[in-house]
Each structure stands twice: as C-alpha cells, then as structure tokens.
Amino acid sequence: MQINPYLFYDGNCEAAFTYYEKALGGKIELMLRNEEAPPEMPSPPERKKKIMHARISIDGQVLMASDAPPEHFHKPQGFSVSLTVGDPAEAERKFNALCEGGSINMPLGKTFFSKGFGMVIxxxxxxxxxxxxxxxYSH
Incomplete structure (x- = not known):
C-alpha cells in the first residue's frame, strides 16, 4: 500500500509543480490537462488548459495534484506537506525556496527535536x- 498527498490548487497547479521541480529538485512525471480527456469528459473552454492530474517525484516521494474547479476549491487548511531533509544547509535552502512569495508561520530554527524546523505557506x-x-528523531 502507498499513501500520497493529493493537493488541490486554485488554477495554479502547473506553476506550482514547475516551481517545486526547480526549487525542491523534483521531477514532474505527469501533467495531464483537461483538454486531453476523452470527448465524453468535456470541460468548459476556460478550463481546457487547467490540470486534471499531475504527479511529481521529489527524492523518491510522490505528490499528486490538480486544479480544483472554482466551485470546489477550498483554501488548504488542517494539514501541511512535511519535507524531511537530512542536511541542515539543504533544509535551509529548501525552506527559503518555499518562502519565496509565501508567508512564514515559524522561522526555520533549532528545536529540541531538530537541527532545523520551520513552517511556511x-x-x-x-x-x-x-x-x-x-x-x-529521524525515524
């Protein structure tokens, strides 16, 4: 069995995954657009280029996602994607990359359980x- 996060974006899934590929060293494995669906699965013209399903691998771990239809999108809450990094310098680099254009909830810093821990949107x-x-605490 495998458990993977599935994220819903507000129309910016492609931009997010493209950014994660560069900033986190990921590899986009699939980027399926609504326009690629079979004819029996039509989508409105304004949604043709939106992402129906995407998959990115980051250090062997998989995130999946899509662009939620506007009437179904909800601001993400009640969870975080957890990124565990062994090297403190690399953790800081990835944290800073995720902070670009975002907001820091907790700056990256040493804790009783970590060489560096931080939270960002x-x-x-x-x-x-x-x-x-x-x-x-690494297990």
Whole structure:
C-alpha cells in the first residue's frame, strides 16, 4: 500500500509543480490537462488548459495534484506537506525556496527535536513543514 498527498490548487497547479521541480529538485512525471480527456469528459473552454492530474517525484516521494474547479476549491487548511531533509544547509535552502512569495508561520530554527524546523505557506497557498531531525528523531 502507498499513501500520497493529493493537493488541490486554485488554477495554479502547473506553476506550482514547475516551481517545486526547480526549487525542491523534483521531477514532474505527469501533467495531464483537461483538454486531453476523452470527448465524453468535456470541460468548459476556460478550463481546457487547467490540470486534471499531475504527479511529481521529489527524492523518491510522490505528490499528486490538480486544479480544483472554482466551485470546489477550498483554501488548504488542517494539514501541511512535511519535507524531511537530512542536511541542515539543504533544509535551509529548501525552506527559503518555499518562502519565496509565501508567508512564514515559524522561522526555520533549532528545536529540541531538530537541527532545523520551520513552517511556511508557499506562494501557491500550500502549507509546508521543513524538518532536519536530530539523529534520535529521524525515524
């Protein structure tokens, strides 16, 4: 069995995944647009270029997402995508990249459980936690 986060964006899924590919070292594996669906699954003209399903791999972990139809989009809340990074310098680099155009909820800093932990909402509205755990908390 596999468990993966599935994120819903407010029309900016492609921009988000393109950014994550660059900033987090990910690899977009799939970017399926509404216009690529079979004829029996029509979409309004303004949604043709929107993303029906996307998949990105980041260090062997998979995030999936799509652009939610406007009437179904809700601002993300009640969760964070957790990014665990072994090297403190790399954790700081990734945290800073996620902060670009976003807002910091908790600056990256040392904690009793971590060499560096911080929380941010990225420029696409997705909440993230970046953690560089101490060895005894890395499992």
């Amino acid at each position: 990225d420029q696409f509205g997705i909440p993230w936690m970046v953690n560089c755990p101490l060895d005894q």
